[in-house]
Amino acid sequence: MPANCFNGFTDYGIGIGLRVPHYRHILAERPVVDWFEIISENFMVDGGRPLEVLDSILEQYRVVQHGVGLYFGSAGRLDKGHLRKLKALVKRTRTPWLSDHLCWGSVDGRHTHDLLPMPYTLSAARHTAEKIRHARDVLETPICVENVSSYAEFHASSMTEWEFLSEVVERADCGILLDVNNIYVSSRNHGFDPAAYLDNIPHGRVGQIHIAGHSQFEQYTLDTHDHPVLDPVWKLYAHALRLCGPTATLLEWDDRIPSFEEVHTEALKANQFRDTHG
Amino acid sequence: MAESLAALQRTVVEAIMRPLGAQWQMRPTAAARKAVALIKPGPTLPSFERLEIYNRQYWFRLLDCLYDDYPGLRAIFGERRFMRLASAYLQAHPSRSWALRDLGQRLEPYLRTLRKDPAWAGDRLEAAIEMARFEWAQVIAFDGAALPPITPAELAGTPPGELRLRLQPHLVLLELRYAVDELAGAAKEALRTEASQAAAEAPAPKAHTRARLPRRHPRLVGLAVHRVENAVYLKPLEREAVRLLRALRRGATVEGACVRAVTSGRKSLDWPATLQEWFETWAQLGWLANARE
Numbered sequence: 092m093p094a095n096c097f098n099g100f101t102d103y104g105i106g107i108g109l110r111v112p113h114y115r116h117i118l119a120e121r122p123v124v125d126w127f128e129i130i131s132e133n134f135m136v137d138g139g140r141p142l143e144v145l146d147s148i149l150e151q152y153r154v155v156q157h158g159v160g161l162y163f164g165s166a167g168r169l170d171k172g173h174l175r176k177l178k179a180l181v182k183r184t185r186t187p188w189l190s191d192h193l194c195w196g197s198v199d200g201r202h203t204h205d206l207l208p209m210p211y212t213l214s215a216a217r218h219t220a221e222k223i224r225h226a227r228d229v230l231e232t233p234i235c236v237e238n239v240s241s242y243a244e245f246h247a248s249s250m251t252e253w254e255f256l257s258e259v260v261e262r263a264d265c266g267i268l269l270d271v272n273n274i275y276v277s278s279r280n281h282g283f284d285p286a287a288y289l290d291n292i293p294h295g296r297v298g299q300i301h302i303a304g305h306s307q308f309e310q311y312t313l314d315t316h317d318h319p320v321l322d323p324v325w326k327l328y329a330h331a332l333r334l335c336g337p338t339a340t341l342l343e344w345d346d347r348i349p350s351f352e353e354v355h356t357e358a359l360k361a362n363q364f365r366d367t368h369g
Numbered sequence: 370m371a372e373s374l375a376a377l378q379r380t381v382v383e384a385i386m387r388p389l390g391a392q393w394q395m396r397p398t399a400a401a402r403k404a405v406a407l408i409k410p411g412p413t414l415p416s417f418e419r420l421e422i423y424n425r426q427y428w429f430r431l432l433d434c435l436y437d438d439y440p441g442l443r444a445i446f447g448e449r450r451f452m453r454l455a456s457a458y459l460q461a462h463p464s465r466s467w468a469l470r471d472l473g474q475r476l477e478p479y480l481r482t483l484r485k486d487p488a489w490a491g492d493r494l495e496a497a498i499e500m501a502r503f504e505w506a507q508v509i510a511f512d513g514a515a516l517p518p519i520t521p522a523e524l525a526g527t528p529p530g531e532l533r534l535r536l537q538p539h540l541v542l543l544e545l546r547y548a549v550d551e552l553a554g555a556a557k558e559a560l561r562t563e564a565s566q567a568a569a570e571a572p573a574p575k576a577h578t579r580a581r582l583p584r585r586h587p588r589l590v591g592l593a594v595h596r597v598e599n600a601v602y603l604k605p606l607e608r609e610a611v612r613l614l615r616a617l618r619r620g621a622t623v624e625g626a627c628v629r630a631v632t633s634g635r636k637s638l639d640w641p642a643t644l645q646e647w648f649e650t651w652a653q654l655g656w657l658a659n660a661r662e
Binding site: 140 | 385386408409418426431463468469539596600
């Protein structure tokens with residue numbers, strides 16, 4: 092797979108999410124980690140401990156920003172104040188790319204703080220792509236959009252989720268943060284073939300992959316990020332690597348967070364797949 | 370197009386922001402029915418239950434956030450009443466910020482509106498109003514901006530009659546009737562104990578479930594909530610000191626603020642020595658910044 096501006100960061104291997112319970116260990120022990128992913132919004136503050144920790148991490152590690160609040164799919168415009176703070180953080184971290192979700196979460200100024208699924212329509216794709224282009228122009232950084240896990244689909248949809256994702260990223264000329272756990276979770280909840288999803292997206296645009304654990308309930312599957320990665324997700328990851336080539340990969344573990352070593356060991360399992368399939 | 374997308378999103382938000390019913394189930398309101406009509410049934414779940422997942426996620430996430438950020442308010446009201454309050458607050462003031470940290474920003478003004486409600490009015494509510502102010506102050510002190518402190522040369526270079534200072538944005542000045550800081554500290558300590566017991570898998574009764582009222586001071590007491598080397602601290606202040614600092618924050622000259630403090634303050638104080646000591650302390654703590662910054 093030839094490198095391009097989205098999938099060109101092939102020297103980024105396996106990263107892990109920077110989380111509060113691990114701060115003390117990381118700052119004291121300085122473990123070898125290829126790169127850290129931060130939640131942008133947690134560091135879009137004016138001062139104090141969060142920025143002190145971040146600056147200390149930046150002295151030694153590469154950091155990539157991942158956001159949860161731009162809401163490219165919300166009907167309203169991008170929040171200028173949010174973009175301004177995000178740009179200041181981009182300058183601070185020098186993130187090589189920046190990601191956020193292909194979803195919506197606010198309307199008329201009211202925020203749900205959730206990642207809500209889009210209606211998969213051409214007009215929604217156009218609108219979303221326009222906002223991604225605008226954000227990229229303001230932030231002057233490549234953007235990757237992440238597919239979310241979902242529990243509902245709209246009657247209004249006129250295409251599949253992967254068709255919608257492809258439509259948006261082609262129109263926005265942006266990258267994809269491919270969350271294979273989210274694909275698996277959504278495939279269970281909506282009854283589609285996750286391999287078909289992977290087969291039918293523009294692989295050259297995949298700049299990063301997320302892996303994570305989920306929980307299976309009687310009637311639905313929930314994206315909980317509180318477990319090790321399960322076998323079906325590892326299989327999908329291997330399939331994604333065959334299609335996309337060696338891609339920066341990050342393990343998400345956000346709830347019931349175990350020790351740093353346990354999270355890092357779980358993340359490094361991805362290397363076996365990168366060596367075999369990447 | 371954006372209009373039809375907005376219409377769909379409004380319909381869904383109206384439904385998921387409606388409070389949950391018994392056993393955390395989505396209530397079959399007209400708003401829910403309207404949103405359910407937009408959603409396809411899935412292979413294992415009907416449309417109603419699919420939407421219900423988002424309704425629950427919304428309330429669980431936001432209530433959790435207030436629960437974590439306001440242990441002192443929980444101590445005053447008790448768990449059950451606190452959750453009722455938090456739910457009513459979020460209905461009255463849905464989040465208007467991308468940052469969850471801002472979620473409690475309007476709690477104090479919201480609590481003040483409850484003074485008209487006989488079900489809430491009374492000493493407990495008055496203490497809760499102060500607690501909400503105190504706990505929000507800690508959010509500001511934790512990650513508020515820090516300006517470069519003013520240098521001795523800058524201080525010496527301008528006559529007090531012309532010198533204006535800025536206070537650090539992370540510094541919050543409070544005047545309190547109740548010892549909410551004591552109660553909040555105890556509530557946090559109970560949480561820490563509970564967490565460490567939970568980690569050791571030894572279940573313990575919740576220490577913070579019973580409503581408690583903080584001690585009432587005989588008169589208003591000044592308190593600064595501020596940050597030193599990225600840790601949040603509390604500093605008791607004389608009431609005159611609070612007023613002086615507030616006057617500086619409003620843009621008064623140093624001389625003007627001092628004169629006001631002296632003329633309205635206690636006559637028994639040795640004012641020249643007191644003022645010198647205050648300004649030295651505040652400068653050491655880095656509270657004073659150049660107004661031109």
